[in-house]
Every structure is written in C-alpha cells, then in structure tokens.
Amino acid sequence: xxxxxxxxxxxxxxxxxxxxxxxxxxxxxxxxxxxxxxxxxxxxxxxxxxxxxxxxxxxxxxxxxxxxxxxxxxxxxxxxxxxxxxxxxxxxxxxxxxxxxxxxxxxxxxxxxxxxxxxxxxxxxxxxxxxxxxxxxxxxxxxxxxxxxxxxxxxxxxxxxxxxxxxxxxxxxxxxxxxxxxxxxxxxxxxxxxxxxxxxxxxxxxxxxxxxxxxxxxxxxxxxxxxxxxxxxxxxxxxxxxxxxxxxxxxxxxxxxxxxxxxxxxxxxxxxxxxxxxxxxxxxxxxxxxxxxxxxxxxxxxxxxxxxxxxxxxxxxxxxxxxxxxxxxxxxxxxxxxxxxxxxxxxxxxxxxxxxxxxxxxxxxxxxxxxxxxxxxxxxxxxxxxxxxxxxxxxxxxxxxxxxxxxxxxxxxxxxxxxxxxxxxxxxxxxxxxxxxxxxxxxxxxxxxxxxxxxxxxxxxxxxxxxxxxxxxxxxxxxxxxxxxxxxxxxxxxxxxxxxxxxxxxxxxxxxxxxxxx
Amino acid sequence: xxxxxxxxxxxxxxxxxxxxxxxxxxxxxxxxxxxxxxxxxxxxxxxxxxxxxxxxxxxxxxxxxxxxxxxxxxxxxxxxxxxxxxxxxxxxxxxxxxxxxxxxxxxxxxxxxxxxxxxxxxxxxxxxxxxxxxxxxxxxxxxxxxxxxxxxxxxxxxxxxxxxxxxxxxxxxxxxxxxxxxxxxxxxxxxxxxxxxxxxxxxxxxxxxxxxxxxxxxxxxxxxxxxxxxxxxxxxxxxxxxxxxxxxxxxxxxxxxxxxxxxxxxxxxxxxxxxxxxxxxxxxxxxxxxxxxxxxxxxxxxxxxxxxxxxxxxxxxxxxxxxxxxxxxxxxxxxxxxxxxxxxxxxxxxxxxxxxxxxxxxxxxxxxxxxxxxxxxxxxxxxxxxxxxxxxxxxxxxxxxxxxxxxxxxxxxxxxxxxxxxxxxxxxxxxxxxxxxxxxxxxxxxxxxxxxxxxxxxxxxxxxxxxxxxxxxx
Numbered sequence: 002x003x004x005x006x007x008x009x010x011x012x013x014x015x016x017x018x019x020x021x022x023x024x025x026x027x028x029x030x031x032x033x034x035x036x037x038x039x040x041x042x043x044x045x046x047x048x049x050x051x052x053x054x055x056x057x058x059x060x061x062x063x064x065x066x067x068x069x070x071x072x073x074x075x076x077x078x079x080x081x082x083x084x085x086x087x088x089x090x091x092x093x094x095x096x097x098x099x100x101x102x103x104x105x106x107x108x109x110x111x112x113x114x115x116x117x118x119x120x121x122x123x124x125x126x127x128x129x130x131x132x133x134x135x136x137x138x139x140x141x142x143x144x145x146x147x148x149x150x151x152x153x154x155x156x157x158x159x160x161x162x163x164x165x166x167x168x169x170x171x172x173x174x175x176x177x178x179x180x181x182x183x184x185x186x187x188x189x190x191x192x193x194x195x196x197x198x199x200x201x202x203x204x205x206x207x208x209x210x211x212x213x214x215x216x217x218x219x220x221x222x223x224x225x226x227x228x229x230x231x232x233x234x235x236x237x238x239x240x241x242x243x244x245x246x247x248x249x250x251x252x253x254x255x256x257x258x259x260x261x262x263x264x265x266x267x268x269x270x271x272x273x274x275x276x277x278x279x280x281x282x283x284x285x286x287x288x289x290x291x292x293x294x295x296x297x298x299x300x301x302x303x304x305x306x307x308x309x310x311x312x313x314x315x316x317x318x319x320x321x322x323x324x325x326x327x328x329x330x331x332x333x334x335x336x337x338x339x340x341x342x343x344x345x346x347x348x349x350x351x352x353x354x355x356x357x358x359x360x361x362x363x364x365x366x367x368x369x370x371x372x373x374x375x376x377x378x379x380x381x382x383x384x385x386x387x388x389x390x391x392x393x394x395x396x397x398x399x400x401x402x403x404x405x406x407x408x409x410x411x412x413x414x415x416x417x418x419x420x421x422x423x424x425x426x427x428x429x430x431x432x433x434x435x436x437x438x439x440x441x442x443x444x445x446x447x448x449x450x451x452x453x454x455x456x457x458x459x460x461x462x463x464x465x466x467x468x469x470x471x472x473x474x475x476x477x478x479x480x481x482x483x484x485x486x487x488x489x490x491x492x493x494x495x496x497x498x499x500x501x502x503x504x505x506x507x508x509x510x511x512x513x514x515x516x517x518x519x
Numbered sequence: 520x521x522x523x524x525x526x527x528x529x530x531x532x533x534x535x536x537x538x539x540x541x542x543x544x545x546x547x548x549x550x551x552x553x554x555x556x557x558x559x560x561x562x563x564x565x566x567x568x569x570x571x572x573x574x575x576x577x578x579x580x581x582x583x584x585x586x587x588x589x590x591x592x593x594x595x596x597x598x599x600x601x602x603x604x605x606x607x608x609x610x611x612x613x614x615x616x617x618x619x620x621x622x623x624x625x626x627x628x629x630x631x632x633x634x635x636x637x638x639x640x641x642x643x644x645x646x647x648x649x650x651x652x653x654x655x656x657x658x659x660x661x662x663x664x665x666x667x668x669x670x671x672x673x674x675x676x677x678x679x680x681x682x683x684x685x686x687x688x689x690x691x692x693x694x695x696x697x698x699x700x701x702x703x704x705x706x707x708x709x710x711x712x713x714x715x716x717x718x719x720x721x722x723x724x725x726x727x728x729x730x731x732x733x734x735x736x737x738x739x740x741x742x743x744x745x746x747x748x749x750x751x752x753x754x755x756x757x758x759x760x761x762x763x764x765x766x767x768x769x770x771x772x773x774x775x776x777x778x779x780x781x782x783x784x785x786x787x788x789x790x791x792x793x794x795x796x797x798x799x800x801x802x803x804x805x806x807x808x809x810x811x812x813x814x815x816x817x818x819x820x821x822x823x824x825x826x827x828x829x830x831x832x833x834x835x836x837x838x839x840x841x842x843x844x845x846x847x848x849x850x851x852x853x854x855x856x857x858x859x860x861x862x863x864x865x866x867x868x869x870x871x872x873x874x875x876x877x878x879x880x881x882x883x884x885x886x887x888x889x890x891x892x893x894x895x896x897x898x899x900x901x902x903x904x905x906x907x908x909x910x911x912x913x914x915x916x917x918x919x920x921x922x923x924x925x926x927x928x929x930x931x932x933x934x935x936x937x938x939x940x941x942x943x944x945x946x947x948x949x950x951x952x953x954x955x956x957x958x959x960x961x962x963x964x965x966x967x968x969x970x971x972x973x974x975x976x977x978x979x980x981x982x983x984x985x986x987x988x989x990x991x992x993x
Contacts, residue, residue, distance in 0.1 A: 004836050006797075006829060006832060006833060006836070008829070013827075014827060014844070015827070015828075015829045015832045015833075015844075017836065206748060223752070223753060224731075224735075224750070224751065224752045224753070225749075225750070225751040225752075226748070226749070226750050226751075227748065227749040227750075227751065227767065228747070228748045228749075229747055229748065230767065233903065233906060236764075236767060236768055236906065239767065240760075240764045240767075243751065243754060243760060243763065243764075244760055271886075273531070303538075303539060303540065304540075305531055305533070305540045308531060308540045309531055309540075312531070312542060320539065320540075322892060322895070323895075333886075362795075362857075368846060371846070371847075372896075379757065382757060382760065
C-alpha cells in the first residue's frame with residue numbers, strides 16, 4: 002500500500018506523511034546521497050597551486066551544496082611552531098622537525114575525520130605536499146579504516162616563471178615571512194622547495210599507483226592525467242579542475258536597467274526598461290568601453306529587460322535561458338503587497354527560509370543554483386565577461402564568487418544600476434562596486450527581524466545548499482607534541498631575520514640577516 | 520563605439536515561435552547581434568579517432584555523435600571503412616591491409632582524401648559543426664595530412680585515441696561488431712576472427728601512438744583500457760571540454776535503463792496538460808503493476824529516479840524501494856496553458872496552438888518551455904544516466920520523449936512525436952553500436968495522451984482542423 006504524500010510547505014517537495022509506519026528513506030531535493038565521504042588529497046611541491054586549488058574547489062563544492070572543508074597542514078604547523086625560522090625546518094634530515102610535521106599531519110587527519118564522521122561533512126580536502134609514498138600510504142590506510150574514498154590531486158609544474166609568480170603572489174606575504182623582505186623570502190622559499198624535492202615521489206600511474214584514483218594536473222592545466230574515477234563526485238571534480246584557469250581576467254556582474262515592473266514594485270514578469278533603465282543601459286555601454294577590455298563577452302538572460310540593456314553596450318551578446326530571473330510561479334507580476342494579501346501564508350514562509358522557499362509553481366534559490374551551475378562552469382572557462390542578469394540570479398552568482406552561504410545568499414545586496422567588478426586575486430576575489438549614477442528604485446528586501454525562524458527546514462546532507470567554506474580551525478590541537486622536543490627547540494624570539502643565536506635544530510649556520518624583529 | 524540614444528535603439532520584438540527577444544527590424548541595428556544559444560565554439564571541429572582496430576573507435580564515434588546532435592551541435596561521422604567498402608566492393612582477406620600492399624595503400628589514401636573532402640562539404644554546405652573522422656589514423660603521416668587539411672580550412676582538430684591491450688576486451692569487441700560486418704558475411708566465425716586478428720597485426724607494424732613529447736602541441740584525449748585512465752592535452756574550447764567530460768563518464772558495463780511515465784493521473788483523465796495532480800485509480804493500479812514488474816526482472820542494484828511532481832513520486836512509492844527526486848525530470852512547463860485542455864488552448868490561444876504544430880520542437884509556450892529548453896535541462900540527467908548502471912526513470916511524456924530521442928538517436932523533428940504511452944515500460948539495453956528497445960505494456964488501461972501532428976498547421980485554420988488529432992478524454 003503506497004504511502005500518502007504531503008507537500009512540505011517551504012520547499013514544495015512531495016514526501017511521505019510522517020505518521021506512516023513503513024518508513025523507507027526517500028531523498029527529496031538532490032540525488033547521489035548514498036556515497037561514502039571523500040577525502041581529496043593534494044600532492045605536489047610547494048608553490049604548485051595546491052592551496053589555490055583546494056580553496057577554489059571547496060568553494061565550488063559548497064556552492065553546489067556538498068559540504069566541504071579544507072584542512073591545511075601548514076596552518077597546523079604554524080600553530081605548533083609559533084615562529085618560522087627558515088627553510089632548515091623542512092630539511093629531510095631534521096629529525097625533530099620531521100616528527101613535528103608528522104604530528105601536524107595526524108592532527109589534521111583527526112580533525113578531518115571528525116568533520117566527515119560527526120559534523121556532516123561530505124568532502125574534506127587534505128591540503129599538504131604529501132610528496133612521499135610513505136605519507137600517502139598513511140592516508141590510504143586512514144581512508145580504509147574509516148571507509149572514506151580517497152582521491153588525489155597532484156599538481157606538477159616545472160615552469161620557473163609560474164612558480165616565481167606563485168611565490169610572489171601568496172608566499173612572500175604569508176605569516177611565515179611577515180618580517181622579511183621579498184627577496185629574502187623568495188630565496189628561502191626556493192630552498193624550502195629544494196628540501197621537498199629530494200624526497201618527492203610523484204604519483205606513478207604505470208606501476209606503484211595504478212590502482213589509485215587521481216588526477217595529475219600538469220603545467221597549470223595544459224595536460225591532465227586522470228586515473229580510475231570512481232564516482233559522480235570525482236567526475237565533477239575532474240570536470241571542474243579541467244575548466245578552471247589562472248589567466249588574469251575580470252568578471253562584471255550587473256542587473257538589467259530599471260524596468261517598468263521594477264517601478265511598480267512588481268516581481269518577475271518580462272517588461273521593458275523604464276526611461277531611467279535606458280539611461281543606465283547607455284551608461285553601461287560607456288562604462289564598459291572605458292574599461293578597455295580585450296575580447297569581452299556579454300551574456301544576458303532571455304528576458305527583455307536584460308537584452309535591451311545589452312543592446313546598448315554595442316557588442317555581440319549571448320542569451321542564456323539559465324540566467325532568467327527566479328520564477329515566482331503564481332506570484333509572477335504581483336507586488337509584494339499583493340502577494341501578502343493574496344497568499345499571506347506563502348509570504349510568511351518565504352521570510353522564514355528564503356533560500357529553500359519555492360514559490361507555488363515556481364522556483365527557489367536552491368533551484369536557481371542548480372540551474373545556474375552551467376553558467377558558472379562556463380564563466381570559469383572564459384576570460385573577460387559581463388553578465389547582465391537579475392537580482393536573485395546575481396545573488397546566486399555572487400555567492401559563488403564570494404563564498405557566501407545559503408543563509409546569506411538571498412540577502413546579498415545587488416542594487417540596480419550598479420556594476421560589481423570581480424577580479425581574482427591570490428586565493429580569492431576582489432570586488433569593486435560601481436554605481437553608474439542613474440537613479441533607480443530599491444528592490445532589496447532585508448531579512449525581517451520579527452520572523453520566527455523555522456527549525457532548520459529539511460536541510461539534508463548534500464541537498465543543494467551553498468555553505469560558506471568553513472573557517473579553518475584557529476587553534477588546531479596537536480596531540481602528542483606535549484611530551485616532545487618542542488620546548489627546547491622552538492626559539493621564542495626567532496624569526497627568519499633574527500640576529501640572535503639560533504639553536505641548532507632550527508637553523509643553519511649561514512643564516513642571512515635582514516630586517517628587524519618585532 | 521558609443522551609440523546614440525535613439526528611441527528605436529532599445530526596441531525589441533519577441534519571435535512568436537521561440538519567444539526570443541530580438542531587435543526590432545526597423546531599428547538602426549539591422550544586424551541581429553544576440554544569439555539565443557550559447558556559442559560552444561567559433562570554428563568547425565574535426566574529431567580524429569586514433570587506434571588499432573577493435574579498440575572501440577566506431578563505438579565512441581557513434582555515441583559521441585549521438586550525444587552532440589542531441590544537445591544541438593550538428594555532428595556527422597565519416598567512417599573510412601565504409602569509403603573503403605565502396606571503393607573495393609568485395610573484401611578478400613587481411614592481405615589488403617598489409618603495409619607493403621602498394622595498390623591497396625593507394626586506394627586507402629584516396630578514400631581518406633575523399634572523406635576529408637566530404638567533411639569540408641559537410642561544414643560549408645550542411646551547417647555541420649563537428650565531424651568525426653572515424654579511422655585508425657595510426658601513422659604520423661596520416662595525422663599530418665589531416666592537420667594540414669584542417670589548418671588550411673581553419674578547422675579545429677581534436678584527437679581521440681583509444682589504447683587497449685586487454686586481449687579479452689579486444690576479442691569481445693571483435694565478436695560483438697566485427698564478425699557481423701559486411702567484410703565477413705560469407706565467413707564462419709572462426710575464420711573471421713583469425714583474419715581480423717591478422718588484420719590488427721598489419722596495423723601494429725606501423726602504429727605510432729600520440730606522443731607526449733612530440734605531440735604536445737596537439738589537442739587530444741587518450742583513453743586507456745576502456746576508461747580506466749585518460750590523458751588529456753590542451754583542451755582548446757568549450758565543445759572539447761564537453762566532449763572530454765562525456766567520454767570520461769561513459770562506460771561499457773552491461774546494464775538496462777527502464778523508462779516509464781507516472782501512472783495515469785486525474786488530469787490525464789480530463790485531457791488536461793501539465794499541472795501537479797495525483798494518480799487516478801487506474802494509475803495506482805499501474806504503480807502496483809510496475810512494482811511487480813520490477814520485482815520480476817530481478818534487477819541488480821536498481822536506482823529509481825522520479826521528478827518533483829506528485830504523480831511520479833506516488834508511482835515510485837508503490838515500488839517500496841528508495842528513490843531520488845530530480846527537478847530536472849519535471850514535465851514541460853506549459854506556461855499560460857498549464858492545466859488547459861487542447862480545446863481550451865485552441866479557444867483562447869489559437870495562434871499559439873498553430874505555431875506549436877508548425878515546429879513542435881522549438882515552440883516555447885508563453886511563459887513556459889520548449890522541447891529544446893527541456894533537452895538542455897535534461898542534459899545532467901543524461902550524463903548521470905551514462906555513469907550509472909541499472910536505472911528506472913519514472914517521468915513524463917515530453918521528458919520521456921527527450922530521453923528516448925537521446926538513446927535512439929532521433930532527430931529534433933521526430934522527438935516531439937515519439938510514442939510514449941501511459942502504463943508502458945520501455946526497456947533499453949545497449950547492444951553493439953546502439954540500443955535495443957523492448958516495450959512492455961503492463962496491462963492496466965489508460966487514456967491515450969498522444970496527439971499527432973494535424974495536416975493543417977496554418978494560423979488561420981478552422982477549429983475542427985486544429986482539434987482533428989486530439990485524443991479522447993472525459
């Protein structure tokens with residue numbers, strides 16, 4: 002006897018009634034939930050983009066609703082060894098340091114395990130060099146014990162220019178070198194790399210590692226070697242990695258010019274631009290020309306207002322149906338007041354949980370993210386792009402670039418007549434907001450204060466729920482170090498550029514002196 | 520390139536069939552700048568297969584072409600073996616393929632040139648976007664010839680090399696598709712197998728695989744042992760990226776895909792389209808019958824997928840196994856015509872009704888979708904179906920037509936008229952280069968919801984002409 006179905010009020014998903022005894026699990030919202038957790042293991046010499054890839058991949062996975070977190074062993078090491086002295090710490094014969102580093106890796110794995118087993122994580126990224134077979138075997142055993150799938154991402158690059166650029170972009174400004182000048186930092190870091198190189202055993206697809214699942218990214222994406230993809234998530238990860246690039250470029254996000262519906266406070270619809278909206282379109286054309294971009298692509302939705310806006314920019318544009326505004330279903334073309342009057346319950350439910358709330362016969366922000374995902378993938382492939390879209394869509398895209406959670410997404414500020422200029426920088430994205438000086442109505446509704454927040458509505462593991470990439474642990478516990486050698490060997494006032502005497506364990510006789518100490 | 524603000528400048532008009540906004544014809548902007556379909560690439564692409572015989576090149580060529588055509592990229596396969604069979608009417612034996620057989624080499628080279636000429640014609644005269652050159656292409660010389668040809672014409676080249684040294688796989692390939700080829704129609708299996716293995720040996724003598732070093736400037740994917748490993752070099756553009764993703768998701772493990780619609784719904788009975796109604800009594804009977812059918816098939820590790828609409832979920836509930844809901848499997852959105860009967864549509868929107876009959880694939884309901892829109896929204900479902908093994912998809916009429924068109928390689932014109940009756944399961948099993956279909960009616964009566972294209976599709980047609988093919992309902 003089939004179970005009775007009821008439609009849950011916020012997401013409008015059909016689920017079996019709760020009072021039914023025969024409870025077979027049904028997973029509404031998004032498929033592929035049955036898989037075991039995955040540990041992504043980065044592999045590669047320093048300055049090969051491992052942390053860049055880790056962070057970017059994590060941001061993407063969280064945005065599409067797969068809870069993911071990075072565990073960066075370097076941070077654990079900085080916690081354990083308060084002051085970085087020099088590259089000597091990384092010498093393979095520095096036994097004390099080797100012990101500390103191992104403990105850090107184990108601590109990171111311990112936290113990783115907790116994340117996947119107890120905290121609802123689905124994917125964990127183990128960001129470290131993992132350049133020896135020994136270390137990777139340790140991780141493989143760890144995976145086997147805990148029933149985690151292991152997927153390696155190895156970044157191989159021998160282009161000296163790329164490496165030097167990486168070091169300048171993210172290494173010289175890292176905490177390890179905060180008291181150093183750039184040249185010294187660069188020199189020390191190069192020596193650090195040399196330490197690792199001595200014991201580096203790359204993944205070997207022909208023999209030793211032929212049964213492992215991995216992707217080797219060679220020369221920043223010129224070539225890839227993909228071995229034994231096991232499941233959907235690994236396939237998506239590979240696809241994503243093969244589409245991202247590091248060429249400098251800029252993404253411009255803006256909404257269509259003010260529309261006639263906007264002026265009346267109506268949602269959705271397909272109206273044309275108001276007089277002010279047309280002014281904005283012209284201003285946008287002027288602004289984009291002033292940006293002097295090479296090869297700009299312009300994308301719009303298939304709604305009139307965004308196309309009218311693009312027409313004024315004066316370059317060929319492509320229409321994407323996927324960029325259409327969120328479908329407000331039965332509420333299309335109503336004002337908020339009309340919605341409140343005709344559908345008071347719906348109005349209240351939306352405020353209760355704006356991300357998951359699906360308009361009757363319409364969409365939710367959650368649906369929007371799924372629909373817009375191919376646009377994100379193509380944005381990653383492209384270089385300079387101007388996307389002329391709509392409020393909810395722009396919030397969805399912005400949440401991806403700025404790593405905002407599902408909770409924040411529906412309340413991101415995306416006002417009319419304002420261009421957001423996004424430039425990738427280091428591990429993230431710089432945003433500049435440029436108001437083009439044409440007045441428009443405000444269409445932003447703040448999160449109402451007095452709303453009773455629903456009990457975390459049906460947040461299923463892996464339903465399409467962007468989560469902000471979790472903050473790395475500020476103070477990772479590193480067990481097993483208490484009894485060890487640290488107190489004697491970590492010099493308190495030491496830094497790379499210290500003038501003081503250096504305990505043998507941490508320093509080399511040829512320390513270069515440089516800038517002053519704190 | 521600043522534009523003057525003329526009142527005409529932002530005038531747009533919406534094309535009646537596709538519902539796409541385009542600049543108004545009389546405006547100063549006479550050249551249509553907008554494209555309603557994202558551009559995958561800006562030059563034609565030649566996909567060049569590489570590999571010894573029986574490595575799955577034709578299998579990959581056909582499957583890839585089927586996928587690309589389905590997502591709207593005009594693709595054709597040019598199989599050199601067919602050109603050779605045209606030129607040399609009767610195949611004698613493997614000696615034709617010996618590298619020292621001068622006369623044969625001349626013929627084979629001619630065939631290759633002819634194929635390349637045809638590829639050129641396909642691009643320039645038939646709006647082809649991708650051509651798959653299905654041949655062994657195992658020598659540097661042959662590949663060099665193709666690269667020069669492409670360079671001269673401004674085509675992009677992407678190589679797909681299949682490398683396999685597993686003798687079991689190779690033998691299986693030969694048994695599946697080679698022994699039944701026209702070359703061996705008068706041979707017994709043993710003889711054919713032996714000859715074919717000698718044929719492979721001929722090619723092996725001169726086979727130079729794509730080289731990591733020497734060919735590092737080429738764009739290619741090397742597939743090892745039916746997908747256990749891939750080497751991807753220099754993906755140039757979107758279409759190549761999609762091709763790589765597709766190739767990395769397909770597999771050859773035997774499995775079956777079951778397609779079915781939800782059981783008959785209350786709205787079905789009334790002849791109304793769309794909506795989100797529940798199952799009728801007969802629909803519920805179908806759900807039970809489906810459960811019994813699935814049981815009887817003893818399917819290993821069956822996955823069950825439904826849409827987000829009540830009627831498919833109710834159907835799945837009867838199966839008593841876990842199922843996954845995909846919004847992408849929802850029925851086509853009929854926009855303003857949701858929950859109307861065809862009679863009502865004719866009554867309220869006769870012009871729309873006629874336009875739909877004129878081009879049912881591209882026609883978009885006002886504030887709704889077209890079949891073309893649905894194909895794009897179903898693409899992730901197809902990709903995941905390729906990854907999976909045994910799956911039962913419980914969906915809707917238009918959705919099922921789109922999925923079926925993918926599996927059976929049906930054109931955009933045929934797609935909207937494929938027959939997907941209620942209460943009938945279609946069992947699809949991959950076989951050789953295609954798909955075997957079995958249609959199983961589960962013996963529970965239901966209304967017919969299939970509307971054929973009427974003879975008169977003119978906008979000004981009479982009501983009875985418009986309603987001529989509407990199926991009966993309450």
